[in-house]
Amino acid sequence: MWRCLIISNKELQINEEIRDREVRVIDSNGGQLGIMPAAKALELAYEEDLDLVKIAPQAKPPVCKIIDYGKYRFELAKREKEARKNQHIVEIKEVRLSLNIDVHDFETKKSHAQRFLKEGNKVKVSIRFRGREMGHPAQGYEVMRHFAETLVEIANVEKPAKLEGRNMLMFLAPKPAK
Structure with a gap:
């Protein structure tokens, strides 16, 4: 019997995927909101019509940020594309x-x-x-x-x-x- 184990997940956990009891929350402006239960942090994110994204899962407690996930992914892709454009492959x-x-x-x-x-x-x-x-x-x-x-x-x-x-x-x- 084979068991599949996910060793590392490249995608960040968002909204309901966050299973931690308590998380440190950063709001959309970059301000600290402190440590709170994940359910309350998710409520705050939904009130602002944004997503709760776990950005530092290895921290104790994990750090989550309230941001627009789609916009965040777009910015990340844009930065990666810019970095690739500036590279020069030596032939x-x-x-x-x-x-x-x-x-x-x-x-x-x-x-x-x-x-x-x-x-x-x-x-x-x-x-x-x-x-x-x-x-x-x-x-x-x-x-x-x-x-x-x-x-x-x-x-x-x-x-x-x-x-x-x-x-x-x-x-x-x-x-x-x-």
């Missing part, structure tokens, strides 16, 4: 170089990396070694070092160049704004 953008990259191609890749870093994203720089290029990893390290040096004003090397199989990888992160 990892990739720039692929080759072992014998030409000057113009190098400058193009550098400008792409600069744009990614200015947007606040991290940049993964990679070189794929093909065929006999595997015999010259020092050239790959040199290309990576030169690429990192050209971006030293706007980027920090988060992970230095490292050869992993046929690929050499390096991660750059934007410098924090001052």
Whole structure:
């Protein structure tokens, strides 16, 4: 036989759901009304045509507030939406170089990396070694070092160049704004 137990309830208890004998009550203006029986607090809420909401269930005695629950939920959702809007998700953008990259191609890749870093994203720089290029990893390290040096004003090397199989990888992160 399975029994379902509610470990934590995200929703707040309102009105008749409040089963405590005594509660500390705060009115709609934020003033303390003191400790009173839950039934009397519920009566006060109904007189004002508002809801009794348990906001601090872990307190002794629990704290309830007389508020408009619908308006409260709307304000809460609005604040959460605003907080999400102000967040910036850092993405990892990739720039692929080759072992014998030409000057113009190098400058193009550098400008792409600069744009990614200015947007606040991290940049993964990679070189794929093909065929006999595997015999010259020092050239790959040199290309990576030169690429990192050209971006030293706007980027920090988060992970230095490292050869992993046929690929050499390096991660750059934007410098924090001052």
